[in-house]
Amino acid sequence: MTVAENVAYGLTVNGMPKKQAAEKAGEGLKMVGLEGFGARLPSELSGGQQQRVAVARAVVLEPEVLLLDEPLSNLDAKLRRHVREEIRKIQQELNLTAVYVTHDQEEAMAVSDRIIVMKNAEIAQEGTPHDLYERPISAFIADFIGDSNLVDCDILSTDEASTEIRLGSKQIHVPIGTSLKGQAQAVLRPHHLRLDVTNRDVPFQGEVTYAAYLGNEIQYTVQGDFGELFVINQAVGQPISVGQTVGIDISIEDLRLVPCDA
Incomplete structure (x- = not known):
């Protein structure tokens, strides 16, 4: 499948007319900075571009819950900031719950209403970005967040x-x-x-x-x-x-x- 067909796949499987699905796919690609790449094959893209296609394919479905596991790890710093801002904007506009897994503390603070910091498979602290930064309950949290x-x-x-x-x-x-x-x-x-x-x-x-x-x-x-x-x-x-x-x-x-x- 082409990049556009990849992004539209979930929409067409759910019964959306192909023309409407193609339009939505175009909007999704524009959101992640890949406008004009729809006719290419995924093999013709870089690893970071392929990752952005995956983000677009998930977001255009407008799900009730969106799970993002290190979605921006292959992007450069400037593009990472742009895409995370767009993900946050879409999450708020669609009023959906997003679970966002990341090892980037700045990224976590930028996109989150609440953060859960894990240590050895247990919750070390939970709270708003402000709580975790200003009121850490342990040396681990103080050192990890900022x-x-x-x-x-x-x-x-x-x-x-x-x-x-x-x-x-x-x-x-x-x-x-x-x-x-x-x-x-x-x-x-x-x-x-x-x-x-x-x-x-x-x-x-x-x-x-x-x-x-x-x-x-x-x-x-x-x-x-x-x-x-x-x-x-x-x-x-x-x-x-x-x-x-x-x-x-x-x-x-x-x-x-x-x-x-x-």
Whole structure:
């Protein structure tokens, strides 16, 4: 079968007139960026293009439940973003349930109302993308959903609204309560850390050991008072040199506490 016939196959099997099925197939191919490819054979397409044909063939059926298992894994980054946006748009327009399996955390957060993170065939945490990123319940989730620095700390005291912890050699007041006691880990997101080249009024110190300019941000590795930290800085016009000593300022209100993983 041609690409168009592949996409229209489910429609024609379900009794849709061939002309209408061909029109729907054309719409599906346009959605996945393959407009004009309908007359080709699947063997004439790349692996990524074949994968997009499969997505189109499923979506044109307008199913009540759509299962997508790594549907974009063979696509380049720009096309992956386009197709996932179209899948999300169709899912909302058709009001269908989609179960979307992926190892790409950014992709999961972009398309999901709710995310289930699996670990060793068990549910590690379930919630909205915001819940999993901002309120991880374990070091595994904090490390898996987005970049994070996990730093050992000691919980000194806590109540419903605040917690006193020892981080490195400093005692810090954190404006959140916790049920944790004793040793724990502080979750420090890379963009919640600020590097201060003046070293004034900053509780922690470190040395920049690596810097990578990525256009819209600079990524740093800093060896500091409590180990190696990954830091993302949006101030691309003011780069910090490798080997420079810096102060490390932590956004305390964004700090989260999780138990030490066994």
